[in-house]
Amino acid sequence: xxxxxxxxxxxxxxxxxxxxxxxxxxxxxxxxxxxxxxxxxxxxxxxxxxxxxxxxxxxxxxxxxxxxxxxxxxxxxxxxxxxxxxxxxxxxxxxxxxxxxxxxxxxxxxxxxxxxxxxxxxxxxxxxxxxxxxxxxxxxxxxxxxxxxxxxxxxxxxxxxxxxxxxxxxxxxxxxxxxxxxxxxxxxxxxxxxxxxxxxxxxxxxxxxxxxxxxxxxxxxxxxxxxxxxxxxxxxxxxxxxxxxxxxxxxxxxxxxxxxxxxxxxxxxxxxxxxxxxxxxxxxxxxxxxxxxxxxxxxxxxxxxxxxxxxxxxxxxxxxxxxxxxxxxxxxxxxxxxxxxxxxxxxxxxxxxxxxxxxxxxxxxxxxxxxxxxxxxxxxxxxxxxxxxxxxxxxxxxxxxxxxxxxxxxxxxxx
Amino acid sequence: xxxxxxxxxxxxxxxxxxxxxxxxxxxxxxxxxxxxxxxxxxxxxxxxxxxxxxxxxxxxxxxxxxxxxxxxxxxxxxxxxxxxxxxxxxxxxxxxxxxxxxxxxxxxxxxxxxxxxxxxxxxxxxxxxxxxxxxxxxxxxxxxxxxxxxxxxxxxxxxxxxxxxxxxxxxxxxxxxxxxxxxxxxxxxxxxxxxxxxxxxxxxxxxxxxxxxxxxxxxxxxxxxxxxxxxxxxxxxxxxxxxxxxxxxxxxxxxxxxxxxxxxxxxxxxxxxxxxxxxxxxxxxxxxxxxxxxxxxxxxxxxxxxxxxxxxxxxxxxxxxxxxxxxxxxxxxxxxxxxxxxxxxxxxxxxxxxxxxxxxxxxxxxxxxxxxxxxxxxxxxxxxxxxxxxxxxxxxxxxxxxxxxxxxxxxxxxxxxxxxxxxxxxxxxxxxxxxxxxxxxxxxxxxxxxxxxxxxxxxxxxxx
Numbered sequence: 001x002x003x004x005x006x007x008x009x010x011x012x013x014x015x016x017x018x019x020x021x022x023x024x025x026x027x028x029x030x031x032x033x034x035x036x037x038x039x040x041x042x043x044x045x046x047x048x049x050x051x052x053x054x055x056x057x058x059x060x061x062x063x064x065x066x067x068x069x070x071x072x073x074x075x076x077x078x079x080x081x082x083x084x085x086x087x088x089x090x091x092x093x094x095x096x097x098x099x100x101x102x103x104x105x106x107x108x109x110x111x112x113x114x115x116x117x118x119x120x121x122x123x124x125x126x127x128x129x130x131x132x133x134x135x136x137x138x139x140x141x142x143x144x145x146x147x148x149x150x151x152x153x154x155x156x157x158x159x160x161x162x163x164x165x166x167x168x169x170x171x172x173x174x175x176x177x178x179x180x181x182x183x184x185x186x187x188x189x190x191x192x193x194x195x196x197x198x199x200x201x202x203x204x205x206x207x208x209x210x211x212x213x214x215x216x217x218x219x220x221x222x223x224x225x226x227x228x229x230x231x232x233x234x235x236x237x238x239x240x241x242x243x244x245x246x247x248x249x250x251x252x253x254x255x256x257x258x259x260x261x262x263x264x265x266x267x268x269x270x271x272x273x274x275x276x277x278x279x280x281x282x283x284x285x286x287x288x289x290x291x292x293x294x295x296x297x298x299x300x301x302x303x304x305x306x307x308x309x310x311x312x313x314x315x316x317x318x319x320x321x322x323x324x325x326x327x328x329x330x331x332x333x334x335x336x337x338x339x340x341x342x343x344x345x346x347x348x349x350x351x352x353x354x355x356x357x358x359x360x361x362x363x364x365x366x367x368x369x370x371x372x373x374x375x376x377x378x379x380x381x382x383x384x385x386x387x388x389x390x391x392x393x394x395x396x397x398x399x400x401x402x403x404x405x406x407x408x409x410x411x412x413x414x415x
Numbered sequence: 416x417x418x419x420x421x422x423x424x425x426x427x428x429x430x431x432x433x434x435x436x437x438x439x440x441x442x443x444x445x446x447x448x449x450x451x452x453x454x455x456x457x458x459x460x461x462x463x464x465x466x467x468x469x470x471x472x473x474x475x476x477x478x479x480x481x482x483x484x485x486x487x488x489x490x491x492x493x494x495x496x497x498x499x500x501x502x503x504x505x506x507x508x509x510x511x512x513x514x515x516x517x518x519x520x521x522x523x524x525x526x527x528x529x530x531x532x533x534x535x536x537x538x539x540x541x542x543x544x545x546x547x548x549x550x551x552x553x554x555x556x557x558x559x560x561x562x563x564x565x566x567x568x569x570x571x572x573x574x575x576x577x578x579x580x581x582x583x584x585x586x587x588x589x590x591x592x593x594x595x596x597x598x599x600x601x602x603x604x605x606x607x608x609x610x611x612x613x614x615x616x617x618x619x620x621x622x623x624x625x626x627x628x629x630x631x632x633x634x635x636x637x638x639x640x641x642x643x644x645x646x647x648x649x650x651x652x653x654x655x656x657x658x659x660x661x662x663x664x665x666x667x668x669x670x671x672x673x674x675x676x677x678x679x680x681x682x683x684x685x686x687x688x689x690x691x692x693x694x695x696x697x698x699x700x701x702x703x704x705x706x707x708x709x710x711x712x713x714x715x716x717x718x719x720x721x722x723x724x725x726x727x728x729x730x731x732x733x734x735x736x737x738x739x740x741x742x743x744x745x746x747x748x749x750x751x752x753x754x755x756x757x758x759x760x761x762x763x764x765x766x767x768x769x770x771x772x773x774x775x776x777x778x779x780x781x782x783x784x785x786x787x788x789x790x791x792x793x794x795x796x797x798x799x800x801x802x803x804x805x806x807x808x809x810x811x812x813x814x815x816x817x818x819x820x821x822x823x824x825x826x827x828x829x830x831x832x833x834x835x836x837x838x839x840x841x842x843x844x845x846x847x848x849x850x851x852x853x854x855x856x857x858x859x860x861x862x863x864x865x866x867x868x869x870x871x872x873x874x875x876x877x878x879x
Contacts, residue, residue: 099640162660167653208671208676329639331690
């Protein structure tokens with residue numbers, strides 16, 4: 001198996017390469033049982049995605065940056081700073097024992113709930129495009145709802161690894177998560193709220209809840225969302241334009257139509273790097289929510305397939321980490337993080353291609369957005385930390401099964 | 416490992432664990448005072464002999480009998496108590512008032528096995544619960560030893576923990592009672608198993624909440640990499656707050672879909688663990704019968720999986736394990752009537768479980784003994800379903816008879832002795848005869864083992 005070949009030998013290679021300085025003191029090790037190399041395939045996939053993202057952000061943001069800052073690399077530089085911070089966060093997090101997060105679950109959740117609450121105060125929050133998602137502290141701006149995503153996963157994963165799903169504790173945790181989601185809906189940012197709910201559902205499903213409850217809550221949530229959409233005119237308009245973008249081609253349908261033009265003009269091989277025309281004031285938020293359209297126009301079907309393939313690989317290796325994790329907590333964390341990132345990617349791409357109504361979700365690793373990138377990369381850091389704590393049980397089982405079941409090779413030779 | 420040289424320790428209560436503790440500590444150079452409230456004549460002679468062997472030619476061990484003196488409380492640095500002394504007892508209250516640390520031998524063993532710079536801590540598998548502890552403990556120990564691990568069963572089951580520490584085992588499989596946990600403030604096993612909870616020993620702890628708290632304390636101090644194996648069919652057990660990871664098991668199919676669990680499916684013992692579902696074996700392959708034994712098997716499977724065994728190793732142990740003495744033990748079949756000895760059933764709940772182990776034919780139940788005064792409503796309902804007759808012995812017989820007749824069950828035969836009961840059971844020929852008294856044995860016998868042996872003797876004498 002490729003992952004094993006790449007990741008098992010020389011477990012400390014990453015660390016050695018980065019620790020060359022003599023002044024460096026090695027980080028505190030957390031017990032003898034926690035060791036092993038991080039999954040280097042996952043690191044490779046993540047870095048490829050980030051590289052792709054920086055490239056796409058530069059290309060997509062250059063005209064706007066030129067226009068506003070008279071410097072085509074202004075947004076790229078911002079994103080690069082976030083990327084470096086994210087890289088730092090990712091590797092730092094990956095060196096620590098993820099099991100410590102169990103103790104951080106409640107503080108993290110309550111902290112992000114508090115910060116989320118602060119966005120409801122008009123003087124503290126920054127409002128862009130009718131939605132007050134950002135919190136400004138001095139020159140820094142960040143999005144508490146991004147933090148909520150990871151807080152949700154950690155809170156629920158720690159709960160589900162300790163208690164059975166109908167335990168009172170789990171209900172408390174779900175209640176806190178629902179409050180978070182409600183505040184995010186109020187911002188209004190229905191997209192992020194539905195992402196929070198998606199990771200909640202994924203974890204609850206993985207924990208072995210009965211399917212009736214899952215479907216009942218899905219139906220309930222669907223009803224609520226439908227009700228909310230019908231109440232809010234701009235969201236209703238989005239649904240209408242999703243069904244028929246040419247209903248208001250100059251207003252609500254604009255985004256989708258322009259995105260489709262971009263994807264269409266990309267063709268098989270694309271226009272080439274930096275040669276997208278749609279990004280020149282045609283596509284709105286072309287470096288954030290609609291970055292995929294720019295990628296499609298510049299790199300064509302091949303580039304898009306590559307990007308989608310990278311996300312698919314990320315999913316495969318993320319879930320493989322979950323399977324190999326030695327503890328229940330690690331398994332839930334890996335499931336939660338992988339499904340959160342992949343769901344977000346799928347939803348964003350579906351929005352860009354017009355398969356889903358516009359929600360305002362960014363493409364992880366690719367879209368412009370500092371908080372999002374740093375948080376996503378630290379989530380990957382947690383995933384890498386889980387991948388270090390591989391169980392040996394998995395490998396032993398496979399060998400044992402090959403020894404004791406002679407049926408399988410026999411069947412293989414027959415066919 | 417703590418340094419014991421010249422430290423002053425007093426041991427309250429001369430029992431098997433007390434003597435083992437004294438031996439362990441004196442071997443490490445501590446000053447030991449053994450204090451016993453009973454006069455010397457009432458202490459079991461074998462214990463006295465081993466105690467005398469310990470004190471012979473040494474000044475570091477002293478003994479006192481017939482009551483705990485003030486010195487036993489004020490002199491030592493640490494007090495190790497027998498689990499038989501309740502926390503409300505005078506001596507414990509005095510010791511705590513003097514701010515002395517009072518711990519049980521379980522706690523001492525735990526502290527002694529935490530390891531240091533070069534030794535790893537010894538993993539402890541601790542089993543607690545109201546019923547089925549001993550079976551599960553010996554089952555886990557049996558499975559692990561069958562798979563080649565050195566994992567002796569110890570604790571409440573009869574072997575003091577401290578007598579095993581010098582043998583350098585791989586695991587300690589420990590049966591812990593709520594008494595021992597009451598005096599184990601930091602005890603946190605690597606794998607903690609809690610089987611079930613029914614109101615028992617409430618008089619000792621004071622109230623039910625204290626009893627539950629004592630049991631739960633075992634899981635409260637667990638670290639992040641420890642495991643709690645919990646029975647999901649028991650609501651109190653299932654809602655335990657634990658600090659480590661949990662591993663649920665359920666006979667009723669509560670957790671078939673859980674990511675990590677042990678459960679029954681179509682009569683097979685199965686487990687989800689390490690990202691795959693495993694089938695261990697079919698229930699008919701296991702030699703111990705009854706629904707409560709299925710619980711015990713699932714608990715043992717969970718603990719063994721967490722200890723790193725494969726399902727094949729577990730199956731090898733599980734299918735060769737036979738029932739312990741006095742726990743639904745098959746005795747003999749005479750004139751077509753099979754006899755079962757379940758003398759260990761000292762409360763109504765274990766009797767109910769024993770009755771439920773015979774779903775196909777109704778049994779003649781022999782019950783009674785020293786009355787514990789617990790409610791009989793549930794027992795009467797189960798008796799009506801599973802029993803064809805009830806033979807009552809001991810001082811509890813009047814209350815049992817009244818309860819059964821009020822419940823609408825009239826095949827009740829109060830007799831004077833166990834011998835009459837066995838004879839009557841043979842004569843009735845209404846199904847298998849089951850001794851499952853639902854009461855303590857102290858009115859007619861020394862303990863439940865004595866009662867069980869007497870029963871077996873009587874059954875075997877009928878063959879001749």
